[in-house]
Amino acid sequence: MTQEKNVLMEFSMTPLDKGESVSQYVSRSLDIVDKSGLEYRLNPMGTVVEGSWDQVLEVLTACHEKMSSDCNRISVSIKIDYRKGKNGRLLSKIGSVEKHLGRPVQK
Amino acid sequence: MTQEKNVLMEFSMTPLDKGESVSQYVSRSLDIVDKSGLEYRLNPMGTVVEGSWDQVLEVLTACHEKMSSDCNRISVSIKIDYRKGKNGRLLSKIGSVEKHLGRPVQK
Amino acid sequence: MTQEKNVLMEFSMTPLDKGESVSQYVSRSLDIVDKSGLEYRLNPMGTVVEGSWDQVLEVLTACHEKMSSDCNRISVSIKIDYRKGKNGRLLSKIGSVEKHLGRPVQK
Amino acid sequence: MTQEKNVLMEFSMTPLDKGESVSQYVSRSLDIVDKSGLEYRLNPMGTVVEGSWDQVLEVLTACHEKMSSDCNRISVSIKIDYRKGKNGRLLSKIGSVEKHLGRPVQK
Numbered sequence: 001m002t003q004e005k006n007v008l009m010e011f012s013m014t015p016l017d018k019g020e021s022v023s024q025y026v027s028r029s030l031d032i033v034d035k036s037g038l039e040y041r042l043n044p045m046g047t048v049v050e051g052s053w054d055q056v057l058e059v060l061t062a063c064h065e066k067m068s069s070d071c072n073r074i075s076v077s078i079k080i081d082y083r084k085g086k087n088g089r090l091l092s093k094i095g096s097v098e099k100h101l102g103r104p105v106q107k
Numbered sequence: 108m109t110q111e112k113n114v115l116m117e118f119s120m121t122p123l124d125k126g127e128s129v130s131q132y133v134s135r136s137l138d139i140v141d142k143s144g145l146e147y148r149l150n151p152m153g154t155v156v157e158g159s160w161d162q163v164l165e166v167l168t169a170c171h172e173k174m175s176s177d178c179n180r181i182s183v184s185i186k187i188d189y190r191k192g193k194n195g196r197l198l199s200k201i202g203s204v205e206k207h208l209g210r211p212v213q214k
Numbered sequence: 215m216t217q218e219k220n221v222l223m224e225f226s227m228t229p230l231d232k233g234e235s236v237s238q239y240v241s242r243s244l245d246i247v248d249k250s251g252l253e254y255r256l257n258p259m260g261t262v263v264e265g266s267w268d269q270v271l272e273v274l275t276a277c278h279e280k281m282s283s284d285c286n287r288i289s290v291s292i293k294i295d296y297r298k299g300k301n302g303r304l305l306s307k308i309g310s311v312e313k314h315l316g317r318p319v320q321k
Numbered sequence: 322m323t324q325e326k327n328v329l330m331e332f333s334m335t336p337l338d339k340g341e342s343v344s345q346y347v348s349r350s351l352d353i354v355d356k357s358g359l360e361y362r363l364n365p366m367g368t369v370v371e372g373s374w375d376q377v378l379e380v381l382t383a384c385h386e387k388m389s390s391d392c393n394r395i396s397v398s399i400k401i402d403y404r405k406g407k408n409g410r411l412l413s414k415i416g417s418v419e420k421h422l423g424r425p426v427q428k
Contacts, residue, residue, distance in 0.1 A: 008365055008366060010364075010366040012400070014230065014289065016228065016233070016234050016236070017233055019230070019231055020230050020231035020286050020287035020404070023414070023417040023420075023421055026418050026421075027418045027422040030418055030422055030426055031422060034422075039427075040427055041364060041365065041427050041428055042426045043364040043415070043428065044329055044362065044369050044410060044411050044412075044415060045329060045400055045402060046366075046400075048364055053168065057164055057168070061160065064160060072190065072191045073188075073189065073234035074187075074189040074190075075186075075189075075228065075289070076185075076186065076187035076188075076189070077185075077187075078183075078184075078185035078187070079182075079366055079367075080182070080183035080185070081180075081181075081182055081183075081366060082180065082181040082182075082183070083179065083180045083341070084180070085179075089365060090365050091365075093365045096344040097347050097351055098348075101351055101352055101355075105351055105363045106355075106361055106363065107362055117257075117259040119293070121337065121396065123335065123340070123341050123343065126337070127338035127393050130313075130314055133311050133314075134311045134312075134314035134315040137311055137315055137319055138315060141315075141320075146320075148321055149311065149320065150224075150255060150308070150321065151222055151224075151307045152222060152260075152262050152295060153259075153293075155258050155259050179341050182396070186226070186259055186260075186291060188259065190234070196258060200237070200258045201256055201257070201258060204237050204240050204241045204256065205241075206237075207238050207240075207241035208241040208244055208245060208248075212244055212248055212256045213248075213254055213255050213256065214256045267382065267385060271378055271382070278374060282403060282405065286404065286405045287403065287404045287405070288401075288402075288403040288404075289400075289402055290402075291401075292397075292398075292399035292400070292401070293396075293397065293398055294397035294398075294399070295394075295395075295396055295397075296385070296389060296394065297394045298389065298393040298394070
């Protein structure tokens with residue numbers, strides 16, 4: 001059975017014990033997300049991944065396993081938007097706002 | 108092998124299609140958390156659960172399965188604090204702040 | 215005119231450049247919250263403050279000013295629940311869940 | 322004195338009492354952000370605004386004033402990344418991850 005990709009998950013995962021420059025660690029998570037085969041978008045504050053509930057949590061868990069291999073303290077912030085019967089919202093949500101606004105926005 | 112309970116997860120899970128009073132739906136999640144056997148605390152903005160990475164995500168998934176059975180759109184906010192080799196932080200984190208402060212706080 | 219205390223704000227404010235033990239810095243924020251005169255509760259993942267929109271943002275700003283005095287990178291996570299015409303929800307939200315559940319929870 | 326634009330704020334502001342389709346309300350916030358003159362980017366889960374601490378909170382407050390004019394219950398999720406002496410991170414943070422990764426990502 002094909003799982004519905006009705007979940008958008010945004011997450012950011014940050015080590016607290018590696019000083020103020022953490023992009024080295026963030027890039028390893030991006031590598032995992034990128035190779036997962038799921039649709040995603042990186043923004044300045046997090047990564048939005050589209051998939052089923054199980055798919056997005058599997059990616060999150062893989063990122064945590066990698067980071068906890070050499071980081072002692074990790075802070076993770078996650079936001080999930082589930083909508084029954086809706087797919088492709090990685091693109092359509094922005095379009096819907098622009099349609100209501102009547103003009104394009106910065107994205 | 109016993110899994111380390113080195114994760115604190117705070118979450119709130121809210122239906123967007125059920126109007127402004129949602130405690131009926133929140134209470135079903137609390138029932139699941141309460142029966143999971145994990146240590147937890149409910150606060151006015153979410154529930155903090157203590158366990159291993161897999162244990163807390165399992166509880167989160169059970170709550171989502173229940174809520175998605177009759178809610179069409181669900182917003183979930185999650186924060187995870189992982190700390191290698193540390194257990195019992197559900198209680199000790201507050202104590203540590205009070206110790207630094209030199210007096211008790213409202214909790 | 216008395217401002218309605220119709221906002222619950224939960225926040226956590228963490229320096230990223232001070233290593234994995236940060237309760238020293240968190241306790242300074244708690245000192246500010248505690249002396250603000252607003253009702254609040256500390257939980258293991260954040261602090262919930264009750265007040266008007268302006269009041270809770272004022273406390274948040276004071277905490278940020280203090281922390282940025284000696285921290286170079288700061289991560290802040292904030293969740294706000296606004297409900298028109300409702301006061302005293304710092305206590306009543308938990309009670310409402312327990313009423314639906316028909317039994318007390320850990321809090 | 323020119324204020325440093327050393328803050329990135331991502332926020333999402335959602336009414337809970339308007340049913341599951343809320344892009345009409347989100348678009349009004351985007352209109353406010355867009356006209357603020359601050360740099361911003363809309364993503365599928367929120368809007369990232371770059372400015373000083375006071376500037377980004379001013380935009381947030383304007384969005385809340387608009388939404389609370391006709392919504393009874395509003396949930397706001399906010400994440401702030403402050404970094405002393407750093408400007409232009411709306412663009413540079415993604416570039417830094419790509420540099421570490423050695424290839425471009427979806428953004």
